[in-house]
Each structure stands twice: as structure tokens, then as C-alpha cells.
Amino acid sequence: MASKKRAKQAAKKTPAQGLDSPFFLPFAGLAKKRKEEEKAEKAAKAAKPAGPDPKKKAPAPRAAPPPPPVDLVSEAESFAMYMAGVRALEEGKARIPRTSSQVERAERPAATPATDLDADARAQLHSLVAEGVRFEITDDGERIEGRRLDTDPRELRRLRRGAYTIDGRLDLHGMTASQARQEVEKFVRKKRTDGDRVVALIHGRGNHSPRGIGVLRGEIAAWLSQGPVAHHVAAFASAPPEDGGAGVVLALLAR
Template sequence: MSKKAKSKRGGAQAGDSAPKKEEPFFRPFAKLPAKQPQAPQPASPPQPGKASSTSKGSAAGKAKEPPAAAPRPRQSPPVAADRSARRSEPEDEVLTFERFMSGVTPLEAEGKRRVPTSMADVGGASRTKHKMLAAQQEEAEQQARARLHSLVEEGSAFEVVDDGRRIEGRRRGVDGGLVRRLRLGDLPIDATLDLHGMRVAEAREAVESFVRDRRIKSDHVLVIVHGRGRNSPGGTGVLRGEVAAWLSEGKASTHVAAFVTAPDEHGGEGALCVLLASQTDRPRRV
């Protein structure tokens, strides 16, 4: 490179490093009087709940944060509109009910009487029927007692004794030793007849047939169960006195020598042990 070129570059660098005098900017208001600076106003204390930020070394001091937005007032629900809507619902239901029931005719007083029989009426009829049956049983028992009493008092071919619990009857002339053995249960039992569930007429026919047939078969001792009558009025069986009367008079008596209340092993107070007459004994006609 030539010395002339170097000198030009060096001169250019020297010229750049020399300070240049700045020309002033265009200031149209420069000649106006300067405004006096105002004294800074004291900063207001920070409000509670608002945070303030501080910058160290700052000439401005504490900067204020923008105030928080005020809460919006709550709007009350449309109470009047809701109440009016609620009032209108029952009115609509009433109108709908009247429209559906417009063609219905109410029942008359006679129609109201056509009600099925209540349980109270059924219970009353049942109690009345039970009382009638109880009265009939009581009457039958009284008749049986009267008949048995007549046998004891007036006398007959049989001697009958009844103390209310045990009953005993024997034909006149029968050995007392056989009756005692019958009472103690020393004689073997040949057959038994149970009268439970039978009416009086059915029981009488059964007793007469049973005694007659067993004597034909040469049986000696029978047991006839008449029941204790715990469910009967007075706690005494209706058939108790009836059976004693049938065995001591009537058709069955022609085949009987004696009868006693059975021992406990054969039924106790709910049964009778019957001693049949022997085949050589001539039955009397009634």
C-alpha cells in the first residue's frame, strides 16, 4: 500500500476522534420563563388489605397500586314472579280436576247402603250362633241329668249312683265282686267305642249297635269313651249322662250287666267300662 493511502486513512481516523461541537436543537419555547417546580405532596397511607411495592434507591418512593374493584351489589331473586307462578299451579290443578269430574254423578243414599257385610257383623253372627249352641248343649245336659236322677230316685232294674265325678250302675242281682274288679280295672278289655265328634242321636245309635254286636261275639268287657266335656258349659260332657241312661234303660240295657267310670289307664272320668250280660242271662224286653 502506498504512503499516500495510509496517510489518508490515518487522517480520517484522527478526524473521527476529535470532538465535534453539537449544534443546538430547534427549541421554540426556550425563551419562555421556566416553570417553578412544585413541592411534592405527601403520600397517603396505604389502605388495609392492599399491598404496596417498594423499590430500593428509587427517587419516586412508594408507588401506589390501583384500587381494587368495588363488589357488585347482589341482585334479589324475582320473588314476586315466583309466587305468582306458584299461585297459578293450584288454580290450574283445580280447573283440571273440575274438567275431569264434570260428567261424574254422585251416589245416592240408597247406593251407600249397599256395602258388603263388615267383619263386625260377621263376628256378631258368630257369637250369636255360639250362644245358641251353648244353650242347646246346656239343655241337653239338664235333660240327661234329670233322666239319670229319675233312675236313681224312682228305681229300676239298675241301681245307679252318681257323685258328679264318678258314675256306677249295675243290674239287680249282679255279683258285687265283679263290679269291684271292673272298677279297679282287673278285667281285660275286649273292645272300645269312641263317641267324640258325634251328635246325641248318632251316639245313641252307635252305643246300641256296639253293645248288641259285641255280646253276640261273646265279649265280656267294653270301654265307651264319651269325653270329659271340658269345652261344654259347666265343664261336664253332655254324653256322660246320656250314655249312662242308655246303658241302664232302653235297647242297650238288655245286654248290660254293669257299668262304672273307667280307671285312669282306660280313660278315667271321660269313659265308662261296661260289663256285658252273659249269654245264659235272658235279656228283658223294653
């Protein structure tokens, strides 16, 4: 009983301690001290002038480029080396002699103009395309005839029978094909310009030609239907026997 009484008396003498006393917050002073140190550091940084960070290393200086190599030969010496052995032209010579290739070209004879192998093809194309002329041709090996497509077939029948008066004749005996063509084209143009209607082109039967075949017979048909004078011709046909037969081609000229 005496011990209980002494304990009660000791409790009355000791004051009560709160939850916020240092006894219950042993580290509260450390946190306050840490805040004060952070404020001091911030104030020191604000007062310090701006400048490079001493902790960072400065960049190393770049090495200078190596000097260019020294040219041991001057420009004057180089020029003298390149011009070694060159001699000046003699006085009075104002031109450099021609080269051998120039001499060969000067002595070479002028080339003769090549023969135009496509002249006939171009003439036919000009007649068919540019002039718009097209013919219907029949050849049985002895007699030949042709009619422009825009010509009345009855005109060809009259020509074949000899119903037209012959206004002019052209004899082609002894001519080459080239000569005969020029003469036929010139003759047909003139007769149409004069207003004539029918002409006779005498080419022969080919009795003196190889194999007895007339060379100009088929050529005349091509000249009249596909050559430059095709637009001057309406129809053509081998003449009837009384006008020369198979050795003559009658041409009906266009109006």
C-alpha cells in the first residue's frame, strides 16, 4: 500500500508532456536546420556573378592546319621548262603550214552526187497522198489500161474502142526510160494546158527488146497513174488495132 501511495505522489509532481514535445519529435530540429541551409545556399547563388561553371572543362584549342608544301620550282622556271626546244617563227611567215590532213582534203577530188534511188517512190507518194489520185489498173500481159477512180467507166470504154479523136502523138522509140519519162511528163502537161483531150504515146511492141517484151509499156502506165502527171490524166488504154494496137497507149486527159 505504501508503494502505491508513493507512485501517485510522483505522478502529481511530473508535468504532462504533449505530442509535439521534443520527446515525440526527435528530428524536428534537423528538418528546420536543413531548410535554413537551403535558403542560405540560394541567397549565395543569387549574389554570385554569372560566369562559366568551374566544374565544366574548357574545350581544348584546335590544332593549327599544317603549312602548305613549299613549291621548290617557281612559275618562271616552270614556264622555261615547258617552252624548252620551242623556236620562234622566221620573219615573213605569217601563217602556220597546213597539216597533212588538210593537204589530203584539198587534193581529194570532189565526190560526185549520189543517185537518188527514192525519187520514183517519192513521186508516187506525192501523187497518191498529196494529190489524192488513185487509179484502177488492168494488165493482161499484152494490153494495159487504167482509170482514175473518180472517172466514169464509160469514158474508159470509149477510149478503148477509139471513139475519141487523137489530138497529139509522141514517139518514144530509141529513148531510154529516163528520157522517155521526161518527154511523156512534158508532153502531157503541155497538151492538157492547150485544152487537148486525147494523146497517143508510141512505145513500140518490143520486137527488138530482150525476150520481145516492150520495156516502156509498163513504165508508161506507172508514169500516168503514179507519177507527177497523174492528176493530168483521167484514163489510159492500149490503142485499138487501127490506131497502133498494143504498141501505143492512148491517154485521156482530165478536164
